[in-house]
Amino acid sequence: MLATLDEPTPVYSILRSPAVARLHSVTKRYGAITALDTLNLAINAGEVLALLGPNGAGKTTAIRLLLGLISPTAGSVRVMGRDPRDSATRTRIGAMLQVTRVPETLRVREHIDLFRSYYPHPMSVAEIVRLARLEGLEDRFFGKLSGGQKQRVLFGLAICGNPDLVFLDEPTVGLDIESRRALWAQVRELAARGKAVLLTTHYLEEADALAHRVIVIDKGKILAEGTPAQIKTRVTGxxxxxxxxxxxxxxxxxxxxxxxxxxxxxxxxxxxxxxxxxxxxxxxxxxxxxxxxxxxxxxxxxxxxxxxxx
Missing domain, CATH: 3.30.70 (Alpha-Beta Plaits)
Known part of the structure; x- marks a missing residue:
């Protein structure tokens, strides 16, 4: 039985599900700088995992490793049990990153059609539009959209391939409160469908509201890991x-x-x-x-x- 949007799947059930992605004893160095230091991290099916840390903590490096954009100095990276650089693995991943740039002269529907063409089993256009709340924007040029509307389009493009693993990097930047809460509901729906979601955000109330599990890292090492409630017990009083x-x-x-x-x-x-x-x-x-x-x-x-x- 799937959890409702207001009743997330218990963490103990999620942790028994197979790991969709894993960093095992990963170290990543850039010259003399150690970005990640023997880091172990797993993301499970049906889980929203919030990866938190100050700027320079190693969050971006961890995501780039899981996306197959860089290789570890030591340790192993596996996504769906395979090398994340494999083409078959890439078609099961979706990403909404801060560095994402798409042509502003294409209409929203054209962007969706283009991104769907990259995947063997894409999500339907109607479902993408519904999940990303793009109704009425399909024929608008991307460059004519507001900042919040562009964020919703980028979220829609991240889920075009019906991915098993979704990376959401600061997904609600530029959204008003109503749109932010609506996107939270869509993220919960993705997890309820069994998708694994890795979330990075500077809105810590967002991580508190969405995450089944939180990992706090700094200087490439894990400082704390657990449910939001367990992390909050680290502060007494x-x-x-x-x-x-x-x-x-x-x-x-x-x-x-x-x-x-x-x-x-x-x-x-x-x-x-x-x-x-x-x-x-x-x-x-x-x-x-x-x-x-x-x-x-x-x-x-x-x-x-x-x-x-x-």
Missing amino acids: RRIRCVTDCDHSWLRALPGVADVQPDRDAVVITATAPEAVLREMFLHDATVSDLEVSTAALEDAFLALTQAQA
């Missing part, structure tokens, strides 16, 4: 955001406070026992306002992991 006259140094000295950061006219406090902290704050400042208490976000865990590495 919850967040308090409020407007207060309490001095920041006084807040930092309170028991259980791990961090205090200004946020415009407010302050964000990370604490293991926020209730006790708030009781002290109310005694010290009766004017506390705009109060929010939340669990740690994926962004907090990401920053904690990468700052600790630095």
